[in-house]
Amino acid sequence: MEKKDIGILAKEDVFKLIGKEWMLVSAGTIDNFNTMTASWGCLGWLWNRPVAVVFIRPERYTYGFVEDNARVTLSFFGQECRGALQVCGTKSGRDCDKVAEAGLHPVCLEGGVVGFSEARLTLVCRKLFKSEMRQDCFLDPEVLSAWYHNGPGGSLHSIYIAEIEEVYSSQD
Numbered sequence: 001m002e003k004k005d006i007g008i009l010a011k012e013d014v015f016k017l018i019g020k021e022w023m024l025v026s027a028g029t030i031d032n033f034n035t036m037t038a039s040w041g042c043l044g045w046l047w048n049r050p051v052a053v054v055f056i057r058p059e060r061y062t063y064g065f066v067e068d069n070a071r072v073t074l075s076f077f078g079q080e081c082r083g084a085l086q087v088c089g090t091k092s093g094r095d096c097d098k099v100a101e102a103g104l105h106p107v108c109l110e111g112g113v114v115g116f117s118e119a120r121l122t123l124v125c126r127k128l129f130k131s132e133m134r135q136d137c138f139l140d141p142e143v144l145s146a147w148y149h150n151g152p153g154g155s156l157h158s159i160y161i162a163e164i165e166e167v168y169s170s171q172d
Helices: 006-011 014-020 061-068 079-090 098-102 141-149
Strands: 002-004 023-029 032-038 041-046 049-056 071-076 106-108 114-116 121-132 158-169
Touching (some): 071 114, 071 158, 079 098
Antiparallel strands (some): 023 032, 071 121
């Protein structure tokens, strides 16, 4: 995996990248980190910089790592790693070494952040903004009902906006 220019992201279909292929959101150091699978998020341009928007529920084990660290990584994989992403999305780092169970190999990137040798694309992001979702801010009550009250359960997400500082890729 080598550092690339951020322009490499222009070749990606971000709707497919996040919504269909999923990603791992990781925070911490190589000696103490956690990761979680996410299929919600955004990539774009805000405040004259490239940004990623990540949504994490406070009950997720990864949440504490994201809170305690200035940077997070977003790692994207090929279809051959779909099973690994399934493991990281269904198991908690509180209860097991899910990275080992998933067969992934963490690597320390510049600045001490964590990536994975199997990732085809990794974004290193510095947190700029955080906000909590609130029930009274939902303009479409069906979204609230489908995803929070009658849907998958859990609390409302925290929203993080983070500047994309570096991009690593295993592709040419």
